[in-house]
Amino acid sequence: MIQLGEVVMILEWHRQGMSVSAIARQSGLDRKTVRKYIHRGLEAPAYGPRKPRQTVIDPFTRYLRERVSAFPGLTGSRLFREIKEHGYSGGYTAVTDFLREIRPATPSSFEVRFETAPGEQAQVDFAQFQVVFTDEPSAPRIVWLFSLVLGYSRLIWARFVLHQDLATLLRCHVAAFEALGGVPHEVLYDRMKAVVTGEATAGGIVYNRALIDLARHFGFHPKACRPYRAKTKGKVERPFRYIREDFFLARSFSNLEDLNRQLQHWLATVANPRVHATTRRIVMEAFAEEQPFLRPLPMAPFRSVLRLERRISREGMISVGGNFYSVPDSTRRRVVEVHTLADEIRIFEEGELIAAHPVLEGRHQRRVAPGHRKGMATGPWRGSEAFPVSRTGDVVAQRSLEFYDAVARHLARETRA
Known part of the structure; x- marks a missing residue:
């Protein structure tokens, strides 16, 4: 086989008008060879396949093929130990590379989309968001997005909350059902602590008793998906990314109320x-x-x-869910019983109802009900407002600056005297 440079020279001589015999005498090639390359023209030379090089694993390939064919699940480390016992002196990577070539391919299964009939199912979950409210620019806050998605229509009902606890879960269910004007036959959850409390010895799931009460009251069937199977709840998992990217990012919110107000507008006009x-x-x-x-x-x-059960503080408050609620001044016991409902906090002393408060959102908020403090200033009152507890000596009368100047001059005269 001649080199590429010789082919170029033959073609150049042929272009200049030299005969085949002259080119053969000049190049020392046979005339048939010259004629062949003139007819073929300029093209890259073709080389045959390179002879395979002997590798250290070649003597063991037959054994590996037989073992993998009989037992496809054998691990690479197991087969590596076996052929070492038969005299293999190479490395582990060479074994795994060869096994990757000969193992039967695992067929990739397609995902089956699961559709439900109208009204049959809703999916519920929480997602965590971090936000900086413009009312508190120096304090990043963690908020939770409760989302309920109907399986047939894909309608989204969502609300941002500050807790991922049982009381919040119950309140959001009630609000969602009232907004939808009805209740789906089944609600699908993941295994969050507010839903699932454990597993029964027979393999069943133990649901939170309060959630069972909610399900019995509204007439739906709670169902927890299998562990580590997020795709089972894909209809509620995927909207979290949609809400984050289409609504949440690149927006500013003054507080939680403003965040939810903008969310409701986006749901009604976009989602x-x-x-x-x-x-x-x-x-x-x-x-x-x-x-x-x-x-x-x-x-x-x-x-x-x-x-x-909650202990009353010195300021006449009890703590529930990180917020503080007042009890009347006439309360005698230091420990009271608290009933937490979906939308209300009730306080009992020796079985008698002594106070009722709406549930406060957030943390470290205080609410004092009208009439719980004697001598407190009266005026227009909104039940959801909170005001601090006043103590003797906290209120100072307002006086003019001239009054304090006169007091200072009087004290100065007494000091000189």
């Missing part, structure tokens, strides 16, 4: 009126079809109770 990417239907139109299949709301409000 729920959109054409859903999976169903290819407008979410609100699909919900209009689904809503008649929801269970009707019960006539009576939900009144499940979480019972706690």
Whole structure:
């Protein structure tokens, strides 16, 4: 086989008009060879496959193939130990590289989209967000997004809250069902502590008793998905990313109330009126079809109770969920029983109701109910407001600066005297 440079020279001589015989005499090649390369023209030379090089694992490849064929699940480290016993002196990487070539390919299964009938299922979950409110610019806050997504229409009901606890979970369920005007037949959860308290010896799931009371009251069936199977709740997991990227990022919020106000506007004008990417239907139109299949709301409000004992502070307050609620001045006992409802805190002394407060959102907030403090200034009062407890000596009368100047001159005269 001649080199590429010789081919170029033959073609150049042929272009200059030299005959095949002349080119053969000049190059020392046979005329048939010259004629072949003139006919072929200039092209890259073709080389045959390189002879495979002997490797250290070659003597053991037959053994490895037989073992993998008989037992596909054998690990690389196990086979590496076996061939070392047969005299293999190479490295572990050479074994795993060869096993990667001969192992049977694992067929990749396609994901099956699970659809539900109208009104059959809703999916519920929490997601964590970090936000800096403009009212508190120096204190980043952790907030939680509660989201309920209907399985058929993909309608989203969501609210930002400050706690991921049982009381918040119950309140959000009640608010969501009232906003939807009905209740789905089944609600799917992951295994959050507020939902699942453990597993039964027979393999079943033990649900939180308060959640069971909620389910019994509204008539839905709670269902926890299998552990580490987030795709089971894909209809509620995927909207978290959608809400984060389409709503939450690059916005400013003054406080939690403003955050939820902007969220509700976005849900009403962007998220729920959109054409859903999976169903290819407008979410609100699909919900209009689904809503008649929801269970009707019960006539009576939900009144499940979480019972706690709390000690009254020196300021006449009790602490529940990080917030403080007042008791009347006439309370005699230092320890009282507290009933936490979905939307109300009730305080009992020896079985008698002595105070009731709406549940405060957030932490470190205080609420003093009207009439709990004697001698406190009266005026326009909104039940959701909170005001601090006053003690004797806290209130100072306002006087003019001339009064204090006169007091200072009098004290100066007494000092000189």
